[in-house]
Amino acid sequence: MHPFFKSLLITCHAAALCLSAARAEQPNFIIILSDDQGYNDLGCFGSPNIKTPNIDQMAKEGRKFTSFYVPSPVCSPSRAGLLTGCYPKRIGMEKHVLFPKDNKGLHPEEVTIADMLKARGYATACIGKWHVGHRKPFLPTNQGFDSYYGIPYSNDMVHPDNKGKYRGSQDKLWLNQDEMVKLWNTPLMQDEEIIELPVNQRTITRRYTDKAIEFITANKEKPFFLYLPHSMPHIPLFVPEDAYDPDPKNAYKAVIEHIDAEVGRVVDTVKQLGLSENTYIIYTSDNGPWLWFKNHGGKADPLREGKGTTYEGGQRVPCVMWAPGRIPAGTETDAIASTIDLLPTLAQLTGSPAKTRGEIDGTDISPLLLGTEKSVRDEFLFYTSNGKLEGLRQGDWKLLMKKGKAELFNLAKDIGEQQNQAKEMPEKVSHLLNRMRKLDEQINHQIRPQGKIAG
Template identity: 65%
Template sequence: MLFGSFASQRTTKAATESADRPNVIIIFTDDQGYGDLGCFGSTTIATPNIDRMAAEGHTYTSFYTACSVCSPSRAALLTGSYPKRIGMHQHVLFPKSDYGLNATEHTIADHLKSLGYATACVGKWHLGHHPETLPRANGFDSYYGIPYSNDMNHPANQNKPRMASDELWADQESCVTLWQTPLIENETIIELPVDQRTITRRYTDRAIEFVTSNQDQPFFLYLPHSMPHIPLYVPADAYDPDPQNAYKCVIEHIDAEVGRLMDTVRELGLSENTVVIYTSDNGPWLRFKNHGGTAGVLRDGKGTTFEGGQRVPCVMWGPGRIPAGTTTDAFTSTMDLLPTIAALTNTSLPKGTTIDGFDISSTFTSDESPRNELVFYSSRGTLEGIRVGDWKLLAKPKTKNKDGKTTTTVEHLLFNLAEDISEENNRYATEPEIAERLKARMIAADKEITANTRPVWRRTDTAVSK
């Protein structure tokens, strides 16, 4: 088996010392909206396996990513830091990008590997495709997946078809005739182009293999699925030719594969010592209509700082640690996962490095969260808003072109999310004191983050090995 040698790389002492520490699995989907699960209100998409996780675990209804697009969001999850703090805030990486996540950052994988955990990344990485930035440079023992989004072509991102269309859905073979997206094992391309019809299932096969091979020692599995990012593909047994059901097919296929993985955890007797977290990297790509998802009651979607862009579904499952059948509106974020996992393993994070996450293990049994604010940056890293408590301020630039002249103004929006989750009632004019308080805090928080930004890895840098 691919992962069969991991156990021999861990000492008996380390395995013994880690025996009471939970296994951790993070399932991270791509562009899945707040309204795309049964347990989050969907009446059109059947997700019985994820719904079962929710029934047996804890559902988070006020859970945020740190950005509304892929690369910054993934960087924040793994490092517990705002993307701007680690230089990963300026939109997404492409096949021609010459930078990526710096190996000096302390990731969830780094932390757990230092405790004797077996670590594997299976799925979409999108934090740099150069060897110095791929998963094995960032705490993972192995990697199997695509290095960037499934609508990107190796090596220079040229000659791409339309990213999503009913015609592409009808021609499922297009994934191996029109796209040149690579599949990587560790640092080597093993399939070009990757057959995207089977990739969700193959990710799950590898995930199950990893869990099975490491059932006798602590393990961390990071499973960032490529889907439902467009273009959409599924295996033949999950395919519905009606393009109106394209997105539905993909989510239901993901749900079935989640069920396979969860069944493995249960059948191996690992339930009482495993924590599974299911969430999405950002909101749905609404402009692709039936190829995109829904934000449910939230406003807008991917690429925006409205709630639909960054508030995402989240389910945490951990029998014996996380109460079953419970829901919380506690203010939480993907940035909180690193310190929370450190707390679950009774360990401390390295001193001297500032992060922006909090230990939210208290929210397993309470609606009170240590997080009280979240700074919002645009998809290209521009400061655009802040939430403090129930209040959210947005300062959105608006550019107009008239008579050859370009002018930029700022539209201010203020919402009370406890009363107005859909962001329909702008209170900026009627609550000037609250608006000014949030504006001042937004500027101060961004000033601190900017002053303490850490560098990304760049191709001209000297590679730093861990």
């Protein structure tokens, strides 16, 4: 062989080895997102009756985040924020949830976590509830994901226009699972096609997990990103027969314990494939519990209120992060963090440029993952379910403006938001009010349009 070509071959081979080594060092990421799960609805977060041994074990082997927030108290805006690292208002997604008749969604030009990681050579998959636009331009396959399998919106919504929804007793539904599942004309999609209508919701949590395990196994030799947003425990509640408890009072408990078992299957797969030292698993919820539904909804104790509110119970959610050898085991942090911080954090962990369509609101919290107790984020804005600015947390202090009246709480001493100190501390109220308006005004100048199609 001519020396030149031999040298070229050696150089190419060395480059290929370097690329292969670099890819091998890139960590995998799995984000597991439950729907409407309360702060108190895990054993490791204090639930007195819900048994979650698998997620509790993740906490023992990883880190609990006890001041972890979502950017909206309802699901569509919250999910859009997680995917893009932005407050929903910045990307035009703040106006409550999307419905089957809507012709709008997350703009395809927004850069999602999946877009960012796919550009780094990651295999990407979304398996579960999407709910940031079910029309073709807004589906996961047009938002950075190689594949999609799941329900495109909430599991209480029906195809094609949400008409004829079941509005009866949730207890009655629970007692007649096999029959009642037929009342929800909710679709299951594969990529961009409906493959099951109505979807059998009794088996959907397990089927999501089956697909997740298939994806992890198929991509064990390359870096991957799996976004696994479960449809449960959003009502209506369903479980397979082997997880069923006939007492409606235990409906919510049964669903969470079933999710926990399925999370255990995912973690076991990662361990069995020898991927645990190179995989981050993040478990959290999209917003607080739907208290209105009582035994079909969760609890946010000791927090105040739940889903749909800007009180802590609406937006502070349980979070566990797991990565043996990377995240210190058996630790917890009360530093402020949020789902909008995940995109810049994953960018830092992969050496990716956090380049997006425009400005983002997230901050790199990788030091918190890796063990520091120093708060990376000191402020967090609170917007209502319709996108109205309502509050700011700064350090231990939280200000809410409810119908023009100030509510001021010291969360370090009053996590349940019961002692309004606004009258005693007018200067603190004025400071926080001016600061939250300033931050919001910055976003107002940089709002990007929501995606829309004619029809």
